Every structure is written in structure tokens, then in C-alpha cells.
């Protein structure tokens with residue numbers, strides 16, 4: 001089954017997507033990937049959701065909150081960045097903003113006066129380095145093939161650097177089976193204890209939350225929606241009961257059940 005993910009070839013998203021299928025096609029943004037699945041153009045997409053150093057990928061959170069899609073799997077990969085250039089004499093470092101941020105301490109220590117250029121992906125940064133001798137790219141070391149050399153390896157600020165990806169699919173692929181589930185809740189309400197009530201729906205049933213993230217609704221300042229990951233499958237009675245409570249709390253808003261899924265660790 002063809003998978004759409006962030007391109008060009010050689011991104012970390014590409015590596016994660018190969019865990020789903022070797023037939024991978026590319027888009028230049030996360031929003032375009034989610035839109036390609038939402039519109040039915042593609043059956044599967046792979047998007048980064050969260051990084052162990054930099055936290056949530058907010059473009060992904062906002063795109064999946066707006067779309068009618070399912071999450072069918074999560075893929076976790078270690079992220080080990082290299083600095084790739086034609087020679088050590090470069091003036092600019094180009095990469096995805098997440099990758100630049102994950103290597104912030106290294107860049108400040110080794111290249112404090114170099115210019116930084118945020119591009120659409122790590123592989124796009126490596127392409128810039130291939131075209132221009134004054135540019136170095138940060139990306140996976142395997143992208144050095146050809147005329148680029150690996151100037152430095154393992155330059156991420158923490159060796160434990162890892163990114164979590166969601167496999168997204170049409171709503172028809174939504175599953176109630178799996179060890180984890182994701183929902184997006186828009187309460188469209190604001191009163192003391194609202195968040196406590198949302199959390200109690202899970203705590204009362206002994207359901208562990210693995211992530212909760214608030215994002216602006218875009219409707220008015222101070223109005224939020226909540227992305228919640230919890231460790232239970234939607235097939236479980238306790239999960240259904242918790243979500244019944246959540247639906248009541250969000251009676252003036254909405255609750256999007258993105259689905260249940262299992263976790264897969266991919267090394268490459």
C-alpha cells in the first residue's frame with residue numbers, strides 16, 4: 001500500500017514510512033500529507049507527532065485536529081543527526097526547524113557565527129548542501145552518498161533523541177483495537193475545573209494518560225482544544241465510559257476519536 005510522507009527521499013519521515021511499506025511518495029509539508037489522506041488520494045500517511053527533545057510537532061497536531069482521518073499505528077525511531085557538506089568550509093547550516101532545534105547546543109558550541117536556514121525537511125537541507133558549497137545540511141548520515149562528506153556525526157543534543165510518528169489513514173480504517181488511543185477534545189467551554197473534569201474521566205477508570213497537549217482553537221484567545229493519548233483501547237468498556245463522560249463535558253463542542261493502535265519501534 002503506497003504511503004505518503006515528508007520528502008524529498010532521505011527524511012526521517014521516509015525512514016519511518018518504510019515500516020509501513022517500501023512504496024513511498026512525498027509531499028513538502030505535514031499539512032499536505034494529512035490533506036492527501038483526508039481527501040482519499042492516499043490510503044496511508046506518516047507524520048511526525050512528537051520529539052523527545054523538542055516536544056510536539058504543532059503543525060501535525062493542528063492538521064489532524066482539522067481533518068477527518070484515523071490514526072492506525074505509532075512508529076518510534078531514534079534520531080541521530082549528522083552534519084553533511086562538500087567541505088568543512090561552509091557558512092550556512094540548513095535543515096528542518098525541528099532538527100536545528102535538536103542540535104541547538106552543538107551548533108552554538110561549534111558554529112556560533114554561522115547562519116541558520118530553516119527548510120522544509122532535513123533531506124531538503126542536504127539537497128541545499130549538495131547544490132551549494134557554502135551550505136551544510138543536518139540530516140541522517142546515509143544522505144551523504146555522492147559528493148558530500150560527513151563533517152560530524154551524532155550531533156543531537158541528547159543521545160536519546162527519538163521522534164514519534166503517527167500512521168494516518170481514512171476514517172474507514174479506524175480501529176477500536178490496540179493498546180493506546182488518541183482523541184481530540186474541543187470543550188468549547190471555560191470554567192474552573194474543566195480540565196480537572198476531563199482528566200478525572202480517565203483517572204476514575206484507572207486509565208493512564210501518556211500525553212495531553214493543548215492547542216489554540218483559533219476561535220478566540222484563550223480557547224483551547226486538547227489532544228489526549230491514553231493507554232487503553234477503544235474496545236475497552238472503561239475507555240468507552242471515560243469517553244461518554246468526555247462527550248458530556250464537551251456537549252457544546254466536539255470529541256474526535258482518532259482510533260486505537262499499537263506502538264512499533266523502528267531502528268535503521
Ligand SMILES: O=C(O)C(=O)C[C@]1(C(=O)O)C=C[C@@H](O)C=C1
Nearest residue numbers: 011012013048096098121122163
Ligand atoms: O525533516 C525530516 O527529516 C522529517 O522527517 C521531519 C522531522 C520532524 O518534523 O520532526 C522528523 C524527525 C526529526 O525529528 C526531524 C524532522
